[in-house]
Amino acid sequence: SGSTFYYRYHTLEDIYDWINRTANDYPDKVKAILVGSSYEKRPLYALKLSLNNRPNKKAMWIDCGIHAREWISPAFCLFFVHYSLSFYNVNTEMTQILDNMDFYVLPVMNPDGYKYTWTNRRMWRKNRSPQKGTSCIGVDLNRNFDANWCTTGASSNPCDETYCGSFPESEPESQAVANFLRSHKESIQIYLSIHSYSQMLIIPYSCSMDEAENHSELYEMVKTAADEIRRYYRNTYTYGAGAHIIYLAPGGSDDWAYNLGIKYSFTFELQDRGRYGFLLPPSHIQGACNEALLAVKTIVLKVMEKP
Ligand SMILES: NCCCCC[C@@H](C[SeH])C(=O)O
Ligand SMILES: [Zn+2]
Ligand SMILES: [Zn+2]
Numbered sequence: 001s002g003s004t005f006y007y008r009y010h011t012l013e014d015i016y017d018w019i020n021r022t023a024n025d026y027p028d029k030v031k032a033i034l035v036g037s038s039y040e041k042r043p044l045y046a047l048k049l050s051l052n053n054r055p056n057k058k059a060m061w062i063d064c065g066i067h068a069r070e071w072i073s074p075a076f077c078l079f080f081v082h083y084s085l086s087f088y089n090v091n092t093e094m095t096q097i098l099d100n101m102d103f104y105v106l107p108v109m110n111p112d113g114y115k116y117t118w119t120n121r122r123m124w125r126k127n128r129s130p131q132k133g134t135s136c137i138g139v140d141l142n143r144n145f146d147a148n149w150c151t152t153g154a155s156s157n158p159c160d161e162t163y164c165g166s167f168p169e170s171e172p173e174s175q176a177v178a179n180f181l182r183s184h185k186e187s188i189q190i191y192l193s194i195h196s197y198s199q200m201l202i203i204p205y206s207c208s209m210d211e212a213e214n215h216s217e218l219y220e221m222v223k224t225a226a227d228e229i230r231r232y233y234r235n236t237y238t239y240g241a242g243a244h245i246i247y248l249a250p251g252g253s254d255d256w257a258y259n260l261g262i263k264y265s266f267t268f269e270l271q272d273r274g275r276y277g278f279l280l281p282p283s284h285i286q287g288a289c290n291e292a293l294l295a296v297k298t299i300v301l302k303v304m305e306k307p
Contacts, residue, residue: 006079007285009071012042012115015107018078019045026085035106036176039129042111044176047081049103051088059102060190060300061262063177066141066253068113068124069278070196072270072288077107077194079289080296093297100304104180104188109173110141123278127173131158131166139165142193143249144174145256148207153248164251174253181257190303191257191265192296196288197277198246199237200269201225201295204258206242207250214263215241221302222266225295233291235271242267264303268292 010018023032031048038044050057064077084103087094108114112128126138136159143154146168150156154164169175181188201222204212212218222239229237238245242252246269258265271280271288280288 006075006082006289008282009075009285010078011118012108012111015074015078016043016045019047019107022047022081022085029085030081033104035180036172038110038112038173039127039171040112042115044106044109044111044173046104046106046180049081049084049098049105051084051098052100054099057100057102057187058189059104059184059187060192061104061106061181061184061188061257062192062194062296063106063109063253064194065106065108065114066110066173066193067195068110068117068126069122071117071278072196072280072285073194074107074114075285076270076289076292077105079285080293081105081107083293093301097297097300097304101189101300102187104184106177109177113138125161126163127171129171131163134158139163139171141171141174142195142253143251144169144171145178145251145253147252147255147259148250151207151248151250153207153250162249168251177253178256181260181262185261188262189264190300191254191262193253193267194270194292195267196270196280197272197274198269199235199271199273200246201237201239202242202246202254202267202269203239204241204255204265206246206248206252206267207255208248209243211241212258218264218266221264221299222295224302225298228294228298229291232294233287235287235291237291237295264299266299268295
C-alpha cells in the first residue's frame with residue numbers, strides 16, 4: 001500500500017484488513033494484540049511495534065478512534081505505524097526512538113461507533129451500547145474512565161453526547177483499555193489519546209482544576225511541541241491543562257492513565273480549528289498527521305532524556 005493509502009479515510013473493514021496485513025508483513029516487528037471487544041463484539045486490536053529486540057524497553061501507548069466522528073484520529077494511527085516501519089534506520093529521531101521505545105497503537109478504540117459514522121450518522125461520537133429505560137444509545141468513552149467520574153463536564157443523561165455511562169468502565173471498550181494499561185503500567189511510560197478537532201496539545205488535568213504534580217515538565221513538553229509545529233509547519237496549536245484550555249471533562253482516559261502512574265499522559269486534538277471540523281477533507285490528512293508526528297517525536301525524545 002503506497003503512501004496514497006495513508007492519505008485517504010478508510011472503512012472499518014479496510015482498517016481490519018490493514019491491521020492483519022501489517023502484522024503479517026512484519027512478523028518480527030509487529031504483533032496484533034487482541035485487547036478486548038466492543039459492545040457489538042468487534043475485536044479491539046492493538047499493534048505492538050517492537051523494532052529493536054533489546055530487552056525491557058519502555059513503551060508508549062497511542063489510542064485512536066475513541067470518538068467515532070473524529071476520522072482523522074484513526075488516520076493518524078495508521079500513518080504513524082507506516083511511518084515507524086518505513087523510516088526506522090532512515091530518520092535519525094525515529095530510529096533513536098524505536099531503538100529505545102516500543103509502541104502499542106490501537107487504531108480504532110470505538111469500532112461500533114466508527115462503523116456507524118460510515119453507515120448511518122457521520123456525526124456520531126459515542127459507542128453504540130443500548131441504555132436501560134431509554135431508546136437513546138451510547139456512552140461517551142472519554143467520560144467513562146474512573147477519574148472524577150461523572151462530575152461537572154459529563155452528563156448522567158444517556159441521551160447526551162457526554163453521557164458518562166452507568167458506572168466507571170461500564171463499557172467493554174474503556175474496560176479493555178483500562179485493563180491493558182493496568183497490566184502493563186510498569187513498562188508503559190507515555191500515554192497518548194488522539195482526537196479532533198481544534199489543534200490542541202492537552203495535559204492533565206481535565207477532570208478537575210487541580211494541577212498535575214509534574215505540571216511544569218508536561219507543560220514544557222507540549223509548549224516545545226507546539227513551537228516546533230509552528231516553526232516547521234507554520235500552524236498554531238494551543239497547549240496546557242485541559243480544564244484550563246478546553247473545558248472540564250471528567251472520566252477521561254488521559255487523566256485516569258495519569259493517576260494510574262503513567263506520568264507522561266497527553267490528549268491531542270488534531271486539525272483543524274473549525275473550518276471543516278470533524279469533516280476534515282482527505283487532502284488535509286498529510287498535514288494533520290505530519291504535525292501530530294512532530295509533536296509525538298518532540299515529546300518522546302524529551303521523555304527519553306529524563307534520568
Ligand atoms: N480527557 C479530556 C481531554 C480534554 C477533552 C478532550 C475532548 C476530545 Se473530543 C473531549 O473528550 O471532549
Ligand atoms: Zn474526541
Ligand atoms: Zn475533540
